[in-house]
C-alpha cells in the first residue's frame with residue numbers, strides 16, 4: 001500500500017555564519033508513523049525541527065505539510081494546521097497551574113467553551129499521569145514531569161503531527177516505560193516525530209529512524225537496520 005506523506009522537505013538548509021547546521025535535507029514522513037530523529041550532539045536535529053515548525057527560517061529549501069507548501073508560513077499558522085511540538089519546557093508557564101497550562105493549549109484547538117476545555121484538560125493530564133497535580137503550579141514539577149506536562153499541552157491540541165524534543169530527559173526508568181506506552185497510544189491519532197537520545201526508547205518505539213550527522217542525512221531505515229549500520233556506528237563513536 002502506498003503511504004501518504006504528512007510532512008516532507010526538499011533541499012532544506014540552514015547555515016549560521018559558516019556553520020551548515022542543516023544541509024540539503026530531503027525528508028519524508030508518512031502519515032501514521034513514529035519516526036525517530038537521532039544523531040550525535042550538534043548534528044542539526046534541533047535546527048531541523050525548528051525549520052519544520054517555523055521557529056527558525058530556512059536559508060534554502062522547502063517544507064510541505066498536509067499537501068501544501070508551508071515554507072513561508074509563520075509558526076502559529078503551522079500550529080493551526082495541525083503541528084504541535086514540545087521544546088524542552090520553553091512552552092510551560094512556571095507560575096500557572098497544570099490546569100491553566102493545558103487549558104491555554106486546549107483553547108487554541110476548541111475555543112473558550114469552559115466545559116469542553118475542562119474535559120480536554122482532564123483527559124490530557126490523565127493520559128500523561130498528572131491528574132493528581134492538576135491545581136499545582138507547573139514550577140512544582142520535576143524536570144521530567146514538566147516534559148510530560150508539555151506533552152499534555154500537545155495532546156490537548158489534537159495535532160496531526162506531534163514533535164517531541166527529548167521527551168524522556170529527566171524521567172525515571174519506570175516513567176520511561178509509561179512514556180513508551182503513551183507514545184504508542186498517541187500514535188493512534190497522530191504521526192510522531194521524536195528527537196531522542198535514549199536509544200532504548202528509539203529502538204523500542206520507532207517505526208523508522210533518520211540519522212543526521214553534520215547537518216546531513218547519514219542514514220534512514222528500520223531500527224534494526226540502523227543499529228547495524230556501520231556509518232552510523234562510526235558517527236557515534238567517541239561522541240556517546
Ligand SMILES: Nc1ncnc2c1ncn2[C@@H]1O[C@H](COP(=O)(O)OP(=O)(O)OP(=O)(O)O)[C@@H](O)[C@H]1O
Nearest residue numbers: 016019020021039040041042043044045046047048
Ligand atoms: N543560533 C545558532 N547560532 C549559531 N550556531 C548555531 C545556532 N543554532 C545551532 N547552531 C550550530 O548548528 C549546529 C547544529 O546544532 P543543533 O542544535 O541543531 O544540533 P543538535 O543535533 O540538536 O544537537 P544536540 O543533540 O546537542 O541538541 C551546531 O554546530 C550548533 O553549534
